Amino acid sequence: MLNLPETVVIEDQGLRDGLQSEPKIVPPEKKLEIMRALVDAGLKRIQLTSFVNPKLVPQLADAEQVCAGRLRRNDVIYSALVLNARGMQRAVDAGLSHVEASISASETHSRRNVNASLPEARRGFTEMVQIATANGLRVRGGVQCAFGCRFEGLIQPQAVIDMVKAHLDQHVDEIALADTTGMADPRSIAELCSTVVAMAAGRPVFLHLHDTEGKGLANVLAAMQVGIRHFDTTFGGTGGCPFIQGATGNISTEDLVVMLHQMGIRTGIDAEKIAMVSRSLEVEFGRRFSGRMHRLLGRTDIQILHTPL
Amino acid sequence: MLNLPETVVIEDQGLRDGLQSEPKIVPPEKKLEIMRALVDAGLKRIQLTSFVNPKLVPQLADAEQVCAGRLRRNDVIYSALVLNARGMQRAVDAGLSHVEASISASETHSRRNVNASLPEARRGFTEMVQIATANGLRVRGGVQCAFGCRFEGLIQPQAVIDMVKAHLDQHVDEIALADTTGMADPRSIAELCSTVVAMAAGRPVFLHLHDTEGKGLANVLAAMQVGIRHFDTTFGGTGGCPFIQGATGNISTEDLVVMLHQMGIRTGIDAEKIAMVSRSLEVEFGRRFSGRMHRLLGRTDIQILHTPL
Numbered sequence: 001m002l003n004l005p006e007t008v009v010i011e012d013q014g015l016r017d018g019l020q021s022e023p024k025i026v027p028p029e030k031k032l033e034i035m036r037a038l039v040d041a042g043l044k045r046i047q048l049t050s051f052v053n054p055k056l057v058p059q060l061a062d063a064e065q066v067c068a069g070r071l072r073r074n075d076v077i078y079s080a081l082v083l084n085a086r087g088m089q090r091a092v093d094a095g096l097s098h099v100e101a102s103i104s105a106s107e108t109h110s111r112r113n114v115n116a117s118l119p120e121a122r123r124g125f126t127e128m129v130q131i132a133t134a135n136g137l138r139v140r141g142g143v144q145c146a147f148g149c150r151f152e153g154l155i156q157p158q159a160v161i162d163m164v165k166a167h168l169d170q171h172v173d174e175i176a177l178a179d180t181t182g183m184a185d186p187r188s189i190a191e192l193c194s195t196v197v198a199m200a201a202g203r204p205v206f207l208h209l210h211d212t213e214g215k216g217l218a219n220v221l222a223a224m225q226v227g228i229r230h231f232d233t234t235f236g237g238t239g240g241c242p243f244i245q246g247a248t249g250n251i252s253t254e255d256l257v258v259m260l261h262q263m264g265i266r267t268g269i270d271a272e273k274i275a276m277v278s279r280s281l282e283v284e285f286g287r288r289f290s291g292r293m294h295r296l297l298g299r300t301d302i303q304i305l306h307t308p309l
Numbered sequence: 310m311l312n313l314p315e316t317v318v319i320e321d322q323g324l325r326d327g328l329q330s331e332p333k334i335v336p337p338e339k340k341l342e343i344m345r346a347l348v349d350a351g352l353k354r355i356q357l358t359s360f361v362n363p364k365l366v367p368q369l370a371d372a373e374q375v376c377a378g379r380l381r382r383n384d385v386i387y388s389a390l391v392l393n394a395r396g397m398q399r400a401v402d403a404g405l406s407h408v409e410a411s412i413s414a415s416e417t418h419s420r421r422n423v424n425a426s427l428p429e430a431r432r433g434f435t436e437m438v439q440i441a442t443a444n445g446l447r448v449r450g451g452v453q454c455a456f457g458c459r460f461e462g463l464i465q466p467q468a469v470i471d472m473v474k475a476h477l478d479q480h481v482d483e484i485a486l487a488d489t490t491g492m493a494d495p496r497s498i499a500e501l502c503s504t505v506v507a508m509a510a511g512r513p514v515f516l517h518l519h520d521t522e523g524k525g526l527a528n529v530l531a532a533m534q535v536g537i538r539h540f541d542t543t544f545g546g547t548g549g550c551p552f553i554q555g556a557t558g559n560i561s562t563e564d565l566v567v568m569l570h571q572m573g574i575r576t577g578i579d580a581e582k583i584a585m586v587s588r589s590l591e592v593e594f595g596r597r598f599s600g601r602m603h604r605l606l607g608r609t610d611i612q613i614l615h616t617p618l
Contacts, residue, residue, distance in 0.1 A: 001499045002531060153612035183614055185571035186530050190310045211523075214564045214601040218526040221495050222311060248601065255523045262494035292523040292557065303462035305492055 002225060007266045009230045011045035011206065012038050012253050012274075015066070016081055018238030020050065020059045021249075024285055028062040032069040034277055038235070041273035043253075045077045047100065047232070051087035067094035079140065083114050084124050088131040100176060101128040102142030105160050106149035109180070113144075122166065129170045140206065141167030142176035146192065148183030157192050164196050174204045176232070179219065182212025182248070186222035194226035208232040209251045210239070211290060216251035217259055224265075231256060236278030237291030252291025254278065258306050266309045272297050311534060316575045318539045320354035320515065321347050321562050321583075324375070325390055327547030329359065329368045330558075333594055337371040341378040343586055347544070348380050350582035356388045356409065356541070360396035376403035388449065392423050393433050397440040409485060410437040411451030414469050415458035418489070422453075431475065438479045449515065450481035455501065457492030466501050473505050483513045485541070488528065491521025491557070495531035503535040517541040518560045519548070520599060525560035526568055533574075540565060545587030546600030561600025563587065567615050575618040581606050 015034060019026050026034075031048075038046055048070060054061030063080065070078050079098040082088045091099045103121040104110040110121050125141070132139045145152075146160045164175055175196060179189075189207070197205050207223050207230065209216045220231060233256050239249030257271040271293060278294035288295075296304055324343060328335050335343075340357075347355055357379060363370030372389065379387050388407040391397045400408045412430040413419040419430050434450070441448045454461075455469045473484055484505060488498075498516070506514050516532050516539065518525045529540060542565050548558030566580040580602060587603035597604075605613055 001503060002495060002534060004496070148612070148614050150611040154614060183612075185568055185614075186311060187313070187572040194310060212601065213567065213605065214520075214561070215526055215568050217524055218530045218568065221527045221530050225311060252523070258522065259494055259524050259527065263496040292521065296522065302459040302490075303457070303492075305457055305463060305494075 002221070004224055004263065005229050005265060007229070008224070008260055009045060009204070010043065010253060010256065010267055010269060011047060011079070011230070011232050012043050012235060013047040013208075013232050013250065014234035014236070014238050014253070016047045016050050016060065017232075017250055018234035018236070020057055021240045022059060022238070022285060025059050028065040028069065031062070031066050034235070035066075036071060037273060037277045039071055039073065039076055042267075042269040044075055044268065045079070047079050047081060050081035050083070051090040051094075052083060063090065064094055067096060082128060085127045085131060088128045092131060092135045092137065096137065098138045098140070099132055100140040100142050101125055101132065101172075102144055102176065102178070103163070104144040105155045105163055106145040106152050108151035109145050109149050112151070125167070126170060129172065133171070138173045140174040140176050141170070141172035142178055142208070143167070144178045144180045146177040147179045147188050148181070150181045150183070157188075157195075160192060161195055161199070164199055168199060168203075172203075174206060175200050176206040176208055178208035179210055182210035182215065184209065184219050185215055186218050189219045189222040190226050193223050193228050197227040204230045206230040206232055211237060211248050211251050217255065220251065220256060220259075235274050236281065236289035236294045238278070238281070238289050248290035252289070252293065254293040254297060255291050258293045258297075258304075261307050261309050262305055268309065271306070311530070313533055313572065314538050314574060316538070317533070317569055318354060318513070319352065319562060319565065319576055319578060320356060320388070320539070320541050321352050321544060322356040322517075322541050322559065323543035323545070323547050323562070325356045325359050325369065326541075326559055327543035327545070329366055330549045331368060331547070331594060334368050337374040337378065340371070340375050343544070344375075345380060346582060346586045348382065348385055351576075351578040353384055353577065354386045354388070356390060359390035359392070360399040360403075361392060372399065373403055376405060391437060394436045394440060397437040401440060401444045401446065405446065407447045407449070408441055409449040409451050410434055410441065410481075411453055411485065411487070412472070413453040414464045414472055415454040415461050417460035418454050418458050421460070434476075435479060438481065442480070447482045449483040449485050450476035450479070451485035451487055451517070452476070453487045454489045455486040456488045456497050457490070459490045459492070466497075466504075469501060470504055470508070473508055477508060483515060484509050485515040485517055487517035488519055491519035491524065493518065493528050494524055495527050498528045498531040499535050502532050502537050506536040513539045515539040515541055520546060520557050520560050526564065529560065529565060529568075544583050545590065545598035545603045547587070547590070547598050557599035561598070561602065563602040563606060564600050567602045567606075567613075570616050570618050571614055577618065580615070
């Protein structure tokens with residue numbers, strides 16, 4: 001009735017996208033404890049950190065330490081977000097096998113976020129890929145603000161398609177489309193993603209969604225129907241956007257996992273174990289994360305339709 | 310690509326489902342002010358109140374007063390929720406032309422909510438329809454807990470289908486399926502709704518969704534793809550569930566309207582006008598409602614993709 005997959009791959013990015021916008025800095029030992037809990041819950045893809053300027057993002061200043069402490073397992077892919085050549089070299093030195101190199105589709109966002117025009121960002125991307133490839137790293141090529149920009153409004157889909165084509169021409173292993181501030185809707189998702197899935201010709205296309213306008217899971221549903229099988233999430237729906245005060249974060253790992261399981265789609269992830277992480281962090285941070293299921297999964301007095309798969 | 314409608318009809322139930330679970334009682338003058346704002350924003354369907362025991366639900370003890378104060382307009386349908394014959398007689402006396410008579414698909418929920426077994430509730434429903442029909446009222450026949458119950462867990466779809474058939478046999482004018490505590494998922498929505506839409510044979514089938522697990526708008530998307538064109542919402546996503554402490558409310562009128570407009574689906578509703586109502590009530594109640602767009606629509610420093618239609 002709806003064209004749906006049997007399985008979906010989830011990359012939890014809470015340690016990076018979730019924690020980078022929290023005022024409270026989480027020490028590396030705690031991050032590694034969260035990482036172990038995510039692995040224990042069945043996550044096979046985890047974004048650990050980002051190699052950015054520690055002065056600008058002190059929350060991730062411990063990137064090397066976190067990478068060094070990762071549980072080495074053949075069945076788990078750890079990645080880090082990288083925005084320039086210097087960051088890529090740090091990722092190489094940290095011994096990662098997988099990185100995400102990402103640039104923005106919005107000129108204004110690019111200038112504000114990394115102080116680069118779009119052509120400058122493209123040259124930076126080329127440089128990042130060269131360093132990664134020379135060192136045998138697999139690269140996920142990302143496009144930020146792929147569905148809109150809070151500064152510019154609409155982003156032309158053709159501009160995103162052109163960026164994806166340039167990424168693929170540089171032989172990235174995977175594509176990621178990021179709805180950086182939650183502006184995508186199910187129709188824009190279906191239209192752009194169906195084109196990008198076809199272009200990617202079998203390479204994984206990750207969708208990175210924020211739930212700012214409450215459309216996160218609706219966008220997942222639309223994306224699955226046009227062939228997307230890979231999603232980024234954060235435990236508890238942590239994270240936010242520095243440009244939108246009070247904006248909600250990424251789609252929540254637990255919320256997505258539970259919805260997929262209810263629909264009979266396998267993820268291999270135990271949402272209850274992740275919910276325990278989210279609830280403990282909520283206490284520590286003293287605020288409610290924007291996800292829903294992490295609180296419900298702790299309840300025993302009500303029925304929750306949910307089969308761990 | 311996705312099978313989507315050109316227009317959608319929205320019934321705002323904030324005055325009933327939103328306010329009935331608020332600790333603070335809103336005076337009837339304020340309710341009528343909200344009603345006028347909803348009409349001004351373009352709502353063509355508004356559920357004003359429920360005729361229930363004022364001792365049990367003091368928030369709606371002013372049902373007669375609110376109905377008496379409604380703006381009489383040929384293009385707006387006002388309804389009230391009715392759960393027994395006494396309530397139906399009050400709705401008749403209040404001069405309403407349209408009512409929702411509703412019973413639960415869950416035995417436990419039915420006993421706790423209205424102190425009736427399922428057969429008793431069915432007899433009560435028959436009585437309600439008789440009173441309504443004898444007085445020329447149009448009836449929307451509702452099924453609560455149609456996608457699950459927090460006490461019982463899974464509700465068999467066949468049980469819901471049987472209830473809908475019984476409703477239709479009693480010549481109701483419309484059907485409403487309520488996901489009372491937010492347990493539906495896009496697949497269960499698609500499966501049950503496609504059957505019920507076919508059974509209803511052209512009569513409107515309303516879907517009443519709660520966003521408890523964050524799936525509200527995803528469920529809307531699934532429902533539209535199988536022919537559902539009518540949705541209940543509450544301004545700001547007000548409301549909750551007495552059985553789930555801290556649970557979120559209905560899907561938000563503003564969130565749904567904005568998503569639909571972004572997708573090019575018309576609603577005739579000005580979300581910004583409703584957002585003003587929600588924001589002012591948030592201040593009054595001193596808490597954040599679970600919707601998203603009412604806060605974003607008040608911002609002028611960021612871009613929001615949104616064409617009022």
